[in-house]
Structure formats: structure tokens, C-alpha cells
Amino acid sequence: MTQTERNKSQLDEEEQREKRAKPEIASLGPGEREGSETMKSSIIHRHPLSILLVVLALVVLAVFGYFVWLVHFHPYESTDDAFVDARSFSVAAKVSGYIADVPVSDNKHLDMGSVIAKIDPRDYQIALDQAIGQIGVARAAVSSANAQIAAAGAAIDEARAQQASSAAALQYAKDENERQQELVKSGAGSEQAAQQAASTLRQGQASYAQSQAGVTSAVKNQASAEAQKASAIASLQQAEAQAEAARQNLDYTTITAAQPGRVVKLSGSRGQYIQAGQAIAMFVPEEVWVTANFKETQLADMRPGQPVDLTIDAYPDHVLKGKVDSVQPGSGTAFSLLPAENATGNYVKVTQRVPVKIVVDDWPKDIAIGPGMSVVPTVTVRPRS
Structure with a gap:
């Protein structure tokens, strides 16, 4: 069998299958098919409202089906x-200086506390040593003020004792002067004894006034020593604060990771001078x-x-x-x-x-x-x- 004959046979088989699928249409003649189409057209013309309602019902059903699908079958x-x-952030230095070491590389994962960079700490170590020395000076000043306060207290006690002694001597001089003056008036005493008693009284009064001044001076010396102690304590606190600041600056020379994460865009390198607040890398937390x-x-x-x-x-x-x-x-x-x-x-x-x-x-x-x-x-x- 030639190729042409095989193709013709296939076409014949397809025509027969089409006839079997549509037996009614195939059995109709040309005039009958035209009549069928005319009948369908007349049905649409005779019932346009029914056809419209059917179409609208189909549209409503399609829209309803779409919303049902959207609500129940597409919940996304x-x-x-x-x-x-x-929350990425920049890693910046808190102090100025030359970078001594950068032990990390770009995109490296770090644990909390891992070292990112180190700044040369020598200048900040010197500042800390000086602040510690100032603390020693301030503590010595506080100790000296305490000793002066103790000495002033002893001086006050001594001055008050002298005041008590001079008060007793003054009272005796007053009594003796009164007796001698009475004796002179009665003619039983001598004028010389009366004059000596009066002189002793004046000396006693002067001694008592001097002892009072001594007590006042000792009290003021004690107040001065206490003021010096307060000043020394303030200097000590200032020195301790300076030492704490120097210690923190020394700690700041080591830049560490505040939390686990990765270092990116690392720009700091050994030997580079950086200012306080200058960023040397970006940090991406975990x-x-x-x-x-x-x-x-x-x-x-x-x-x-x-x-x-x-x-x-x-x-x-x-x-x-x-x-x-x-x-x-x-x-x-x-x-x-x-x-x-x-x-x-x-x-x-x-x-x-x-x-x-x-x-x-x-x-x-x-x-x-x-x-x-x-x-x-x-x-x-x-x-x-």
C-alpha cells in the first residue's frame, strides 16, 4: 500500500468516527440542518427574557462560587x-588612638565578648597610673586632716582645763581682794596688802580672758581641720572618679561584640588612627x-x-x-x-x-x-x- 493510499484510508476512518459521534447531525440533509438552525434562532427571539435570566443566574453562580472558593479553599x-x-548597627571606637590589632575578618561570626579590634593602650595606661597616684595623694591628705582634727581636739581640752584653772584663781583673787578691802576699811589691814590683792585680782582676770581666747582658738582650729578633711575627701572622690574614667578608657581600647552576630564591611586595619566615635565595621546580630x-x-x-x-x-x-x-x-x-x-x-x-x-x-x-x-x-x- 502506498503512502497516498494510507493517508486516504486514515481520512476515511476520521470521517466515519465524526459521523458516529454526531449521528443525528450527519443524518440530516442540508435543508434539514438549515431548519434546525432557524428553529434555534426563533427560540432565542421568542424567549429573550428567559435566556437573559439564565445568563444572569450563571454569572451570579460563578461569582458566588468564586467567593466560596476564596473563603473556604484559598485561606492564604x-x-x-x-x-x-x-537591627544592624555600626561598631565604633569610644576612644581615639592607633589600632594595634584586628583579629577578625569580614563576615566572620562572633560570640558575645569576642574581640573585634584593639587600640594601642599605652597612653590610657599612663593616665590610669596617674589617676591612681592622685588617689594616694588624696588619701594622705585625708589622713593628715584627721590628725589635725585630733590635735585640735586635744588643744581644746587643754584650753578648757586652763580656763577652769584660771577661773578658780580668779574667784580666789576676788575673794581675797574683798577681804583685804574690808580689813582696810576697818583699820585691821594694811594698805599694801589691799593693793597686792587688787593686783592679783587683775592678773586673774587677764589669765581667765586669755584662757577663754585659747579655747576659742582651739575650737576654730578644729573647725579648720574638719574643713580641710572635707576638702581632702572631695579631692579623693575626684581622684577616684578620674581613675574610674581612666580605667574605662583603658577598657575601651578593646572593642568587643556586644551580642552574637557577624561582622561585615570591616574598615579598620592595623596602624590606622581612629577618632572616638569613628565606625570601623557593621555588625549584624543573630x-x-x-x-x-x-x-x-x-x-x-x-x-x-x-x-x-x-x-x-x-x-x-x-x-x-x-x-x-x-x-x-x-x-x-x-x-x-x-x-x-x-x-x-x-x-x-x-x-x-x-x-x-x-x-x-x-x-x-x-x-x-x-x-x-x-x-x-x-x-x-x-x-x-
């Missing part, structure tokens, strides 16, 4: 406007999450705690599990540097996006994940029926 919300986020900017129309059923499936664009084979942590109370533009001002005459409504924080249950350890990497989260906002 997803977005491609999402990325890995973290704690990272996903910030997903959902449309505000997707938030109706979104709540904290709902499960999330996440796919990172860089690693599409890794499907991560997480949950919604929180929804920002406001759109992203409301907290931007230049918030949108809608009180204008040419306002156009735009669907806003709201940041949603998503935490991941367990980040994979065998791949590098960091801030800025694109993520596609899918949130299960309603339980599947």
Missing part, C-alpha cells in the same frame, strides 16, 4: 514585597526576622500567631516555617522621613502597604542569610475547611 495571603530584616509589606486590603483576617510558609529567593528549595509576630499600627509611608500629605486638591487614592513582622521558627545553619534578602511569605489567615 502572600506578597513578594518582603525581605530579611535585622536575631533576624522577615518584614513583609502586605497591602492594606490583605490584613482583614491577619492576626499575630498565624502560621507562615516562607521561601527565600536565593534558596528556593528551602521552605521555612514561621508565624506572624506583629502588624505595624500604620502604613509604611506614615513613618517615613517624608510622610505623604493627602490634603491636596489632586489626591489619588493608592492602596497602602503595611509592614508585618514575621519570625522564623528555625533558620537553616548551612546557608548564609542576612538583611535585605528577598522572601516570599504565605500566611494562612483562615483555617482550611
Whole structure:
């Protein structure tokens, strides 16, 4: 059998199958088929309202079916406007100096307390030694003031004892002067004895006044010594504060990691002079999450705690599990540097996006994940029926 005959045989078989599939149409002649089409057209013309109602019913049924599917069979919300986020910060020096050592490299993971860089500590060690010396001087001054206070107290006791002695001598001189004056008046005593008694009285008065002045001087000396002690104590506290500041500056020469994470964009190098506050690296903590900017129309059923499936664009084979942590109370533009001002005459409504924080249950350890990497989260906002 030739190829042409085989093709003709296949065409004949296809025509026979079509005739068997449509026996009624195939059995009709040309005039009958035209009559059938005319009959269908007349039915549409005779019952247009019924046909319209049927079409509307089909449309309503389709819309209803779509919403049923959306509510019961598609309980998800997803977005491609999402990325890995973290509270990255710059690592800066607190003191100035030359960098003596940088024991880390770029992108290295560090534990809390690990050394990132060291600044030459010699100048700060000298400052600490000087501050410690000032503490010794201040303590010596406090001890000297204590000794002066003790000596002033002893001087006060001595002056008061002398005052008591002079008071007794003065009282005796007064009594003796009175007796001699009475004897002179009665003619039983001599004028010389009366004069001597008066002179002794004046001497006693002078001695008593001198002892009073001595007591006053000793008390003032004690007050002066106490003031010197207070000044010495203040100097001691100042010296201790300076020593503490010097000790802290010495500690600041060693720059360490405040928490576990990775060092990126390391710019400090050995021998470089850096100023206080100058950044030498960026630090990315271990704690990272996903910030997903959902449309505000997707938030109706979104709540904290709902499960999330996440796919990172860089690693599409890794499907991560997480949950919604929180929804920002406001759109992203409301907290931007230049918030949108809608009180204008040419306002156009735009669907806003709201940041949603998503935490991941367990980040994979065998791949590098960091801030800025694109993520596609899918949130299960309603339980599947």
C-alpha cells in the first residue's frame, strides 16, 4: 500500500468516527440542518427574557462560587514585597588612638565578648597610673586632716582645763581682794596688802580672758581641720572618679561584640588612627526576622500567631516555617522621613502597604542569610475547611 493510499484510508476512518459521534447531525440533509438552525434562532427571539435570566443566574453562580472558593479553599495571603530584616548597627571606637590589632575578618561570626579590634593602650595606661597616684595623694591628705582634727581636739581640752584653772584663781583673787578691802576699811589691814590683792585680782582676770581666747582658738582650729578633711575627701572622690574614667578608657581600647552576630564591611586595619566615635565595621546580630509589606486590603483576617510558609529567593528549595509576630499600627509611608500629605486638591487614592513582622521558627545553619534578602511569605489567615 502506498503512502497516498494510507493517508486516504486514515481520512476515511476520521470521517466515519465524526459521523458516529454526531449521528443525528450527519443524518440530516442540508435543508434539514438549515431548519434546525432557524428553529434555534426563533427560540432565542421568542424567549429573550428567559435566556437573559439564565445568563444572569450563571454569572451570579460563578461569582458566588468564586467567593466560596476564596473563603473556604484559598485561606492564604502572600506578597513578594518582603525581605530579611535585622537591627544592624555600626561598631565604633569610644576612644581615639592607633589600632594595634584586628583579629577578625569580614563576615566572620562572633560570640558575645569576642574581640573585634584593639587600640594601642599605652597612653590610657599612663593616665590610669596617674589617676591612681592622685588617689594616694588624696588619701594622705585625708589622713593628715584627721590628725589635725585630733590635735585640735586635744588643744581644746587643754584650753578648757586652763580656763577652769584660771577661773578658780580668779574667784580666789576676788575673794581675797574683798577681804583685804574690808580689813582696810576697818583699820585691821594694811594698805599694801589691799593693793597686792587688787593686783592679783587683775592678773586673774587677764589669765581667765586669755584662757577663754585659747579655747576659742582651739575650737576654730578644729573647725579648720574638719574643713580641710572635707576638702581632702572631695579631692579623693575626684581622684577616684578620674581613675574610674581612666580605667574605662583603658577598657575601651578593646572593642568587643556586644551580642552574637557577624561582622561585615570591616574598615579598620592595623596602624590606622581612629577618632572616638569613628565606625570601623557593621555588625549584624543573630536575631533576624522577615518584614513583609502586605497591602492594606490583605490584613482583614491577619492576626499575630498565624502560621507562615516562607521561601527565600536565593534558596528556593528551602521552605521555612514561621508565624506572624506583629502588624505595624500604620502604613509604611506614615513613618517615613517624608510622610505623604493627602490634603491636596489632586489626591489619588493608592492602596497602602503595611509592614508585618514575621519570625522564623528555625533558620537553616548551612546557608548564609542576612538583611535585605528577598522572601516570599504565605500566611494562612483562615483555617482550611
